Amino acid sequence: MKKLRKLTGPVLLAAILLLAVRGLLVGHLQLARPLNVPGLPEGEHVLVGLTDYGLRLPGEAYWGYHRLGYGEPRLLEGVVFTVPVDRKPNQKPLWRYEAGLCSALPGDTVWVDPERRLILPARTSPDARPVVVPRSGQAVNLTPHNARLMAYLLTHYEHVEAQPTDSGRLLVGGREATRVRLRNDYYWIETRPDSFLLVPHRALVGKILCAFSF
16 A cells, blocks of 8 residues: 555656646647648547747736747748637637748748739749748838738738728728838738738647547
8 A cells, every 4th residue: 555655656746747747748739721732641639749939828818928938930831829709808818729831931032923813933924923921020111912911911910900991901009100120020821722811920820740530
């Protein structure tokens, strides 16, 4: 009986430490929709390395966003991130988990063919338009082609009042702007074949280790 008691303490402590380490280093998340990106495993459940891009601390709804450490995704790396869900005014922000493939890094230029809705590796179409992936502190020139995109990023991630106009311009704080500087680094994430999102570093949760379905 005494030997059993002596063993119970260390085993219990080891189990607690194991759970604590697992909770800090690796997490299990259920995505809002199953992964369907070439080059990534399929499934709606993923195991995620929570420290690859810096550990997001829990309790953001109460004391805001905080992260321990800072790391960046590599090209063609699978990542999990949060996406804001539209809510009524005066309601707490709500987020859902999404995942995809990191296809461009901060400062990169991505060519988009709006006619065929294709993402191009270079300007291989006369209709292709460049989209600069914002880098923290770097000025982004505003055009009729990126005004709505910049308005979304400013409103949802930068906490800046921004409104696109019907003429393709952007009002920031009620004044017309010709360029903007964003505080976050952004990443071009493929969430479906030919479907992409610009995701800020603060929204990154971690690196995909594996995916599966029950």
